[in-house]
Amino acid sequence: MFLYCFSCAGFAQGPQNLSFESIPGTKARNIIFILSDDHRYDFMGFTGKVPGLKTPNLDRMANEGAHFQNAFVSTALCSPSRASILTGQYAHTHTVVDNQASAPSSLIYFPQYLQKAGYQTSFFGKWHMGGGGADPRPGFNRWASFAGQGDYYNPKINIDGKMTNYTDSTYVTDVLTDLTLQWLDKRDKNKPFFVYLSHKAVHADFYPAKRDKGKYKNIRIQYPVSMFSTAGKDSKRFNRGDQADSSAYLFNYKDIPQWVRAQRYSWHGVDFMYHGQTDFDKFYVDYLETLMGIDHSVGRVLDYLKTNGLDKETLIIYMGDNGFSFGEHGLIDKRHAYEESMRVPLLARSPALIKAGTKVKEMVLNVDIAPSILELAGVKMPNQMQGTSFLPLMQGNTVQNWRKEVFYEYYWENPFPQTPTQYAVRTDRYKFIRTQGVWDINQLYDLQQDPYELNNLIRKPELQDLAKDLNKKLWDWLSDTQGLFIPLKPNGDKKFDHVYKGTW
DSSP: OOOOOOOOOSSOOOOTTOOOOBOTTOOOOOEEEEEESSOOTTOSGGGTSSTTOOOHHHHHHHHHSEEETTEEOSSOSHHHHHHHHHHSOOHHHHOOOSSSOOOOTTOOOHHHHHHHTTOEEEEEEEOOOTTSOOSOOTTOSEEEEESTTOOSBSOEEEETTEEEEOOTTOBHHHHHHHHHHHHHHHSOTTSOEEEEEEOOTTOSSOOOOGGGTTTTTTOOEEEOTTTTTTOOTTOOOOOSEEEOOGGGSOOOOTTSOHHHHHHTTSTTBTTSGGGGTSOHHHHHHHHHHHHHHHHHHHHHHHHHHHHTTOTTTOEEEEEESSOOEESGGGBEESOSOSHHHHBOOEEEEOTTTSOTTEEEOSOEEGGGHHHHHHHHTTBOOOTTOOOOOOHHHHTTOOOTTOOSOEEEEEOOOSSOTTSOEEEEEEOSSEEEEEEESSSOOOEEEETTTOTTOOOOOTTOGGGHHHHHHHHHHHHHHHHHTTOSSOOOOOTTOGGGGGGTTTTO
């Protein structure tokens, strides 16, 4: 275990009294964490979800490493999920509850512990929390980021506190990968490293790299079985693809929530998506083509590690910050608690640690990332973190008393009022979704019998005890994690930051 601590640049060093406890006998390993934006859990070539989609490098990670088949986020929204990854805490704990809420200055990000443990650390890409600016944040010796969502072409990137303007149709996914590999080349070879490569892609509006434009223009679009379940007689129809035979599934049209029906013709609905700025078929193709930049980036990182003799020992993790709807329930985007929103891709590769072709079936969460990386680095999980290390699962070991359910929270946002506050609890078979703040029906699904969440069972007399039990589990979780009070904050107003110091 590396016990020394080296100093970083004169910015964003974080708490000087930060302390941690080492795990005796641990070998500090190099770690690369790659995060994409809005990447669905099943939009990868090896899943077979999208016939014709090719993601050779993501496929390689799954084939040569571990595929977490049941990975979830605790909030399906950029800023809350990214804060949960960095802190190991739920949204109601770290209080970054939406894309506008500022991050309390008291938050501790896990790379700060890595620095104290002797790691040289770096961040490249989208931060998008704590006000959304591009300024350096605590925990990183090397910093390259942009404000807010950034731009796909000709980005403006803050590199160690100095703004750099890229021109000549420079593509942001390529720039971030270039900066990552350049830093790896110049790093101190005598110290372990941690890289956080945080992509903008595949966030809307979708703009693929020039090399990938037109790659999927002729692909057959897969319309989900629930796409027309909320449709009225005036709904748009789509005919550039294939729809599953809906007659093979049991629909409960009566108990579809009203907010879901209403959202169909809205900014996040298939009949008026982005207020008519695009159409579903083009949207689908643009997404797939933009995703190719992510796969290309992963491939470049894998090739670099192999070329430089680092591929066997280095752990590389790939993850999406949240899922994304492509017409399910008549919706696009994320936020809600349906499977396509809260499930994410999660892959890990390190031949020295992981057996090729490992499939992890247990449910893991974004709050587990920080504890897992810290354990690999020889740092015991700090008390304030709420996740659990999945390293034993990744290495094929059985973990007694692993979680039997995952919990979900999403808080209503002023800019997107169509989606109400959502709480959910999901087991390996059932999901209970509670809508808070509006008069609407709750939802209960049997995911084994109804994986597309078409048949709301909330009224079934024989399932009332189950619904009550799941509802109690949800409230117990909120109570046990001090989540019974929504941490409302004035958007972007730092003068209120003191309210949260030391209280979460």
